[in-house]
Amino acid sequence: MPLLAALTGPALALLLLGALTSPLTLVVGRRRRLLRFSAYFLLYLLTDLTGVVAACWIWLRCLPLPAATRDARLQTLSYALLARMLGFLRSSAGPVFGLRTTVHPAIPPRGEQPPVPLLVFARHAGPGDSFLLVHALLCEAGLRPQVVLKQFLQWDPSLDILINRVPHCFVPPGGGGAETAREIGALATNLAPGEVVVLFPEGGNFTPQRRRRAIAWLRRTGQFRRAARAQRAQHVLPPRMPGSLALLDGAATAQADVVFVAHTGLDRMDSPTSIWHGVPLREPLRAGWWRVPAPDVPAGSGAREEWLTDQWSQVDAWISEEWDRTGRRSD
Template structure:
């Protein structure tokens, strides 16, 4: 039976490798082309904005946005160079290659995300307040955790990963949208650590998440955004209408009572809990970035006027109810807690976004 299956797998792996190579070649070439173009735009923005911004003490928005875009592209290029250097260094020694590659990739990711956060602090006046303060450097000795986070605003997923890596010391095994593979450095580095891109090319999303959660060990964190996308009022209305079309009026009614979050798509979360029954569950609510959810709002809301506020709580596995039905109801209740916290702490801009 094994001999019969192997010939079918080999062409599939070869095809995946070819497609991956073509994608990475294309995105890397685009990155190299974009860097001088954005640098030229930054120079032009500075020249054109200087008279007005100096006279009116304006926010220099075109300069800030193009400047951060250039920093992002340069950090991305640095990530590719670092990944290539690590690959060349590890090439002669294949012992424990997978674990060592993952550790190297996590280290590079941590440095890149830290650089982007510092750039955000300087360019966009990003300030983050976490309550309660995250435990520092406990990841190596800690039990695995499942992190279920709100998804709202540009860059919130990167900020969460940076906090887990730099401040908490956890290794994030992340569930991401497949469109993020267009970022060349992220594509290469995430490909070297445990991850899951959705939608998967084959099989169900729950199966991919289940497999990722089953491989968690001490110091690992599975990161999921149960809403499935960035919150916007329009997406909230569409999600509620979808629940009604699917014959789930009670769940739709519960979702209507939550004004700042999308109803959680709990299939992936339930699969993760079932596959990692000894893991603690962490819920993450935040507000401050949700005012920036489009090009128009980025133009009007940047630089940020208020701090990004983050609130999290941890639930031990003994307090997670058994059974999918009970867990689904429990997850919805926890998400209502996220919504209530946002209602109490959101800025007026976020409330009416």
């Protein structure tokens, strides 16, 4: 919290500098990137600080309630606060960064969701894609997401408070091993309709370097068949199986359908330099998804591993089709 508050001053100074140099950048044909980044950085910091204050106020409101209802009420209000924060940041990213999104098929609006719980396996590529996915599930579909996310995000004070009030799993550096896999599986055990567990099976943002390292690791560990399939996939990392299979095992009793999400548009923004030069965005973020009913998910670890690899190959194929359709080329 002190660090967050201390960063607000420099963010404001950067915003003022960006505003003062904006006319010059227009003359030389620049895209006012300093102004854009500093404005959004300040907005994010202020949103985070406001979120912490609001989270504390929610806790105080719930404190007098009976213990039997306090946690449920606190969770409901925390989801509502998280939705407002994500909604504000998402709407601000449009004019600041030129963010546009197209989703096909369209996300069913709240109230039209099938009465079964869901597992969402999503591609991870580009800055902010996880926040956009949670925003879509929470604000557009009206679902309650339970997210598997990196422990590093606990450095964000409002996220640390709000996520810890709802079912979640923070993954430590290195993946966490069997214990983390058990925690991921436990998330899905008691899923109810209207609830969804979100997992990014790749374990991190896609980059060509990470793809090469993942393939090399598969070969070193004797997983030659998986390495060969990962070699053929150009746009995704091979899914990490322990957490993914644990989630499918945990959801078996809940009869959860599985949704796969593919997207492209932020792929090339995989370093500070590429993020800087990629703003404002020149193309929309395009996303597609498909749903597998619970009865169609195979039983047994071996069959599920093969099935998940097939689905991930479909994610890669979807991205290739989008690149071909829009005239983009793979490196």
